[in-house]
Amino acid sequence: MDEREPLAQGVDLLAREAMYIDLQRWDDWIALYTEDAVFWAPAWRTDTEMTGDVGREISLFYFENRAGLEDRVWRIRSGQAPALAPMPRTTHVVTNTVFEDPPTEDAMTLHSAWTCHVYSLRDRSQHAFFGRYEHDLRRVEGAWRIQRKKIILMNDYIPAAIDVFCV
Amino acid sequence: MRFADPAEYVIDDPEGGVFRVHRDVYTDRDLFEAELRNIFEGTWVYLCHDSQVRQPFDFYRARIGRRSVIVSRDEHGEVHGFFNTCRHRGATLCQTESGNTKYHVCNYHGWAYDAAGKNINIKDKDKGCYREAFDEQDHNLIPLPRFDSYRGFVFASLNPDVPSLDDHLGDGKVLIDLVADQGVDGMEVVPGRSDYTYNANWKLQMDNGMDPYHLTSTHSTFMKVVQRRAGGESANDQVESPDFRDRFAMKAGMYTLRNGHSMIWNDHPKPEQQPLWGMIDRVRENAGEVKAKWMLRSRNITIFPNLQFNDSSSLVLRSFIPLAPDKTEMKVYSFAPVDEPDECRRRRVRQHEDFFNSSGMATPDDTIVYADCQEGYLSYPGDYLQSFERGMATLIEGPDEEALELGIDPVTSLSGNFLGQGETAYHGPYREWVRLMRAGHNREKSMAAE
Structure with missing residues (x-):
């Protein structure tokens, strides 16, 4: 198998995910995830180590399935959350995408660098969050879907708030 | 500064049913510098x-x-x-x-x-x-x-003449015991930090940590998410955060203690949803019936000036560091018995992440409204706030029956049910603010005179 083909498809999926978030196409975004998809951003336990045991340690986000993201999207759409109204604008850049283990027919893990610029309309301030992604992708009925996304947030000194659309 | 005497920033007239705090205490740079000298560098x-x-x-x-x-x-x-x-x-x-x-x-x-x-x-x-x-x-x-230190909580003071930590904490020690005694084999900071800043004065966090009145408005979307889960509209079954509505009819109260400490509490409608529930028999055996009952109540504790516990859907330890009149750094941790079983710990961390993290669905709404307040103060600076007087008609001096049972001797007690959503817990911390700021002011004045 030519590994460049699934890699290109994976890179396309990651770019599409970034686009859907930035354009606030929430249904399209959620549809990229399998129902049992894990969405995980560990917290830092010290300046050099992150948490790893999601059962006994704190994560920034840990959703065992897609419903965790769906709750967040419901909250955004409600327009009632002070932190999300007005909704900040974002731009994600996802790049340097590589695999370490070669993709198979229907599964691959991609490693990327990301940055997300967040612009708060409330006070005209902006902030860039950045870090690394690991995406476990699975082919479901011919199309690639996200089965697990792990987000490493490098700058965890957070100006007031961070949400699923900022990482 | 608008007033020479710091006491003028707080109108405190219990007889007249008046307690008002001037907006300048959150915005004035000279007052902020005086707070650093007289409070953060002056007490424990x-x-x-x-x-x-x-x-x-x-x-x-x-x-x-x-x-x-x-x-x-x-x-x-x-x-x-x-x-x-x-x-x-x-x-x-x-x-x-x-x-x-x-x-x-x-x-x-x-x-x-x-x-x-x-x-x-x-x-x-x-x-x-x-x-x-x-x-x-x-x-x-x-x-x-x-x-x-007291029960593992480490304190320090830059003021060599400060009274002992034991004296400073006073009845606050009993409130800390209600936290420390949850771990029969000790307590620990759960790994995983949440450090964040917000664009407002440190007292916004202090106040919010003893404010039951904001929950149903600021956190209405969190409440609705919880209700959607319970009603099956959300498929999220990994976390069972409690529904505030269940609290409305529950018994509740608040105390102010000497030296600026305070506690607000309410009976928990579903104590079985608390992480501690799975260990309560052992805790009860160790700490006794009364303490165990209090541990299962929702409690927000302020140890003046910079430590708060929030013990409701999980136990949270918050401390804050003032950076500027309009900027504060927060350090927030989940806090837990070291020996707790996996199922209790899992419940604890999921409920903590759901609500308390800067990445949760409630804390961001708090920190954003703090910034709204900070901006709002400057919009009309010459005024006193009207946010300290709910509950004053039923406020009593000294302990109520619940306080006597717990073994504390509060300066004031307020009892009722949760919907009273009192604002009297603030009085203790602001009286301590006045006491320390005034003492510092008088000291500086007499030094200048010499």
Whole structure:
């Protein structure tokens, strides 16, 4: 198998995910995830180590399935959350995408660098969050879907708030 | 400053049913500087918990007001507190938040100190051609003027004349016991930090931590998410955060204690949803029936000026560091019994993440409305706020029956049900604010006169 083909498809999926978030196409975004998809951003336990045991340690986000993201999207759409109204604008850049283990027919893990610029309309301030992604992708009925996304947030000194659309 | 006497910023007239705080206390730069001198550098402040320096040679970097300090456990297990600065050229010694090291060696000229702060090496001293006067100096790290702990909570004060920590905490010790006694084998900071800043005064966090009145408005979307889960509209079954609505008819109250501490509480409608529930028999056996009952109540505790516990859907330890009149740094941790079973811990961390993290679905709404307040104060600065008087008609001096049962002697008690959503818990901290600010003001005035 030519590994460049699934890699290109994976890179396309990651770019599409970034686009859907930035354009606030929430249904399209959620549809990229399998129902049992894990969405995980560990917290830092010290300046050099992150948490790893999601059962006994704190994560920034840990959703065992897609419903965790769906709750967040419901909250955004409600327009009632002070932190999300007005909704900040974002731009994600996802790049340097590589695999370490070669993709198979229907599964691959991609490693990327990301940055997300967040612009708060409330006070005209902006902030860039950045870090690394690991995406476990699975082919479901011919199309690639996200089965697990792990987000490493490098700058965890957070100006007031961070949400699923900022990482 | 608008008023020479700090007391004028707080109109405190219990007879007349009046308690009002001036907007300037959140915005005025000179008042902020006076707060750093007279409160954060004048009384006891919380630094960290024992479990963050558990092993010999563990250290933790903290802050007292503007000062960077090191908490360090020596080889014998004793915990020390030092200013984070080398005696030689003054460089900061510790650049990391925490770690384990036998020796703290300065990056600049290599002076080295052991974990008890003793200077153990002055580089090339023997070639140094120093006069005797050099040796007559103390080369050890400078210890914090006052340093003590209660039940593993480490406090320090830059004021050598401050009363003992025991006196400062007073009945606050009983409130801390309700936290510490949850761990039969000890308590720990759960790994995983949430450090964040917000663009408002430190007292916004202090106030919000004893404010039951904002829950149904600020956190209405959190409440609805919880209801959607319960009603099956959300498929999220991994977390069972409680529904505020269930609290409305529950018994509730609030106390102010001496030296600025306070607690608000309410009976928990579904104590079985609390992480502690799975361990309650053992805790009850150890701590007794009354304490166990109080541990299952929702409690928000303020230990003036910079430590808060929020014990409702999970137990949260918050401390805050004032950076500017309109900027505050927060350090938030989940706090738990070290020995807790996996199912209790899992419930705890999921409920913590759901609500309390800066990445949760409630805390961001708090921090954003703090900034709204900060901006709002400047929109009409010359006014007193109207947010301190709910409950004053039923407020009593001294303890109510519940307080007597717990064994505390509050300055004021308010009882009722949750929907009363009182605002009297603020009175204690603001009275302490006035006391410390006034004492500092008078001291500075008399020094200027000399």
